Amino acid sequence: MTSRGEASSETDALADKEPGRAGVRLVKQSMLYTLGIAATRFANLLLLPFYLRTLSKEDYGALGVLEQLVQMMVIITMAGGMETLVKIGSDLYEKPEDQLRLVSTMTTWMLLSGAVVGVLGSLLWPWAGQLLGGIRLWPLGVCALFTVAASSAFQSLSAHLQVRGEVRKHTLFQALRTAVNVAIGVPLLLLTDWGLMALLLATCLSYWICAGALATQMPKGLRLSIDPALLKRVLRYGVPLLPHIAAAYIFQSLDKFMLAGSSEHGLEVAGVYSVGSRIASGAMMLGLGMQRAWLPFFFKQAKQGDAQSWERVRHLSFWSMAGMATCVAGLSLTAPEVVALITPGGYGTAAAVTSVLCLGTLYRTGAQTAGAVVLSNESAAYRIWLASLPAALVNIALNIWWIPRWGALGACWATSVAMALNMLFTVMMGRAVRKVPFRYGAIGALLLTVTLIVALAEHAPLLVRLALCAVVPLLAVAFDWSFARAEVGKLLARRRALS
Incomplete structure (x- = not known):
């Protein structure tokens, strides 16, 4: 009789030999990890109105x-x-x-x-x-x-x-x-x-x-x-990984610490920022869930190193980022209504904070996806802090400049700019370590689209914003239509075979 761990290992090995099953398994693991994180995030969101009134x-x-x-x-x-x-x-x-x-x-x-x-x-x-x-x-x-x-x-x-x-x-x-x-x-x-x-x-x-x-x-x-x-x-x-792993926490921590210590703003404005970051954690939970499944998956594919493994990495990294971009766009576009539903009066700025921090989370997910390339090489992993430290210094400078002018909104834009720089530096370092066939052009187009949506659509009518929610998933399907059609066909065929 085999143990559960041995059975799991046999299933993993079988999945590694079948591209379709590897993709389904990665998605399932991402969703299960996301579900665990969602339990925390949704509990906090459901109780947020109670906390804010208490x-x-x-x-x-x-x-x-x-x-x-x-x-x-x-x-x-x-x-x-x-x-x-x-x-x-x-x-x-x-x-x-x-x-x-x-x-x-x-x-x-x-x-x-x-x-x-x-x-x-x-x-x-x-x-x-x-x-x-x-x-x-x-x-x-x-x-x-x-x-x-x-x-x-x-x-x-x-x-x-x-x-x-x-x-x-x-x-x-x-x-x-x-x-x-x-x-x-x-x-x-x-x-x-x-x-x-x-x-x-x-x-x-x-x-x-x-x-x-x-x-x-x-x-x-x-x-x-x-x-x-x-x-x-x-x-x-x-x-050596500390600056890279802690980058997202460093950036938001700097925001909150500098807002709390500011003579013009203090803990009250830090409270508004905290509400926005709590709601934006809806996007963060998906990013964390993806990351927990992505790292073991990438390490295993990199260890195998054959053409089939890299083809899986190419397509699944794109669809992971596309799913994250869709979530971020949807939450950003509906942030005013979500904030109004959850919070009492006086938290209006939290809607803009939510949208911008969601965008920063998307950049951070891109950095983590590319960072797996560096982390898979122990000698290169020692230097990954070089991708995070410059971005942290930029974040400090922008906070000093923007917090006195725009308060919580300036702080969250400083974080998103720093996360974008962190992503770019990590991508460059990853390409220097190993030429992984990520779909950089298609992923970059999705990131640019979401950035424009967050920056320009904040004051658009609700119906327009709801229509814009469909832009990112439609772009993703257009960029990788053949793979999407083939995978859907495999899933339908497998379901028919089981029935």
Whole structure:
């Protein structure tokens, strides 16, 4: 009798030999990963009207600032995030015992480094808190710092499921973490006067509870221990990736931190920005879901390196970007109505913020798609920070220039411009590493179309904006009509055969 992991490996091998099945599998995995992220995003969106009527703009701004701070510290703690663990785990795919040692090592490292980061953060808080709009260390800062180690451990354990292809279990635990968060946070918000502290405490506890539950689902042999050789390998690969992996978080964190610390704007305007970024996370969840499926897929195709593998990469990368562009265009064009439906009065600027941040997410997805080429080569991966650091410096300069003039809208345009530069730099670096047959011209045309839609269609009548939603998918079909027709034909034939 074969185990579930062995059966999954056999299915993967079969899918790799059939282009149609590989494409369907990639789409299914992307959708399942997206579903797990959507559980978190949609729960936040559904509860957003309740939060905005319970918390002040200043409180919601502080929540957004602290969330960004935790995300940044988690990436530092994880030495490059889940991408590092997926790459090293994929290299050890044929050695389950080494994979388990990797999970044990990194989970232990996350807990220890999370504790160190928390202590250092508390020592720096008297200075940093003033730069973040005066957020106090106790109790808000302490709760945020305790969340860092828990979130890092949870993501480390989740990465093992991602490498093994256990997508359903990965999605289940993402949804479970959200359910626990809501089950704790909403009653605390309703029954106490803790306000913002209730939400932070719920987030912290949900990560600790679900990290413990996920640890019980790991194969036998998981324990708190560190393998020095594996840890050195992870750190050597992951530390140079930090600027690249954290680019999107760095850009939005800079926006929120600089808005919160601005004497002209402060936490209230940061709260408006946070609402826009929360709604724009609808596009981000699709990008993250695609990325979680794309990296293992690309690493496997690059390892095979035959003409059939590169043909799959050529078409599926295009359709992944086309799907993302369609989502971004749709959410951007309907942002005014979505914001009006969710928020109380006083958040009108959040609609424009949503549209522009959605555009930035599209650029970021392009950078991640091209970045897989660099990440697949360990010697080149050490230099990928060169694609992100210049964009971050441009973001800082634009924030200094634009925030005093345009507030939250200036901040989000600074982020989108920086993400576009990050994408261009990553593409150039990827082409220097390996000539992958991406459809650069067709993808570039889709990106330009969405950019024009976001920049020019904001004040168009609703019917015009709804009609424009069809432009991107129609362009995508026109660019790759033969492949789309062939794949639809295969799916219909397979369905007829099954029936």
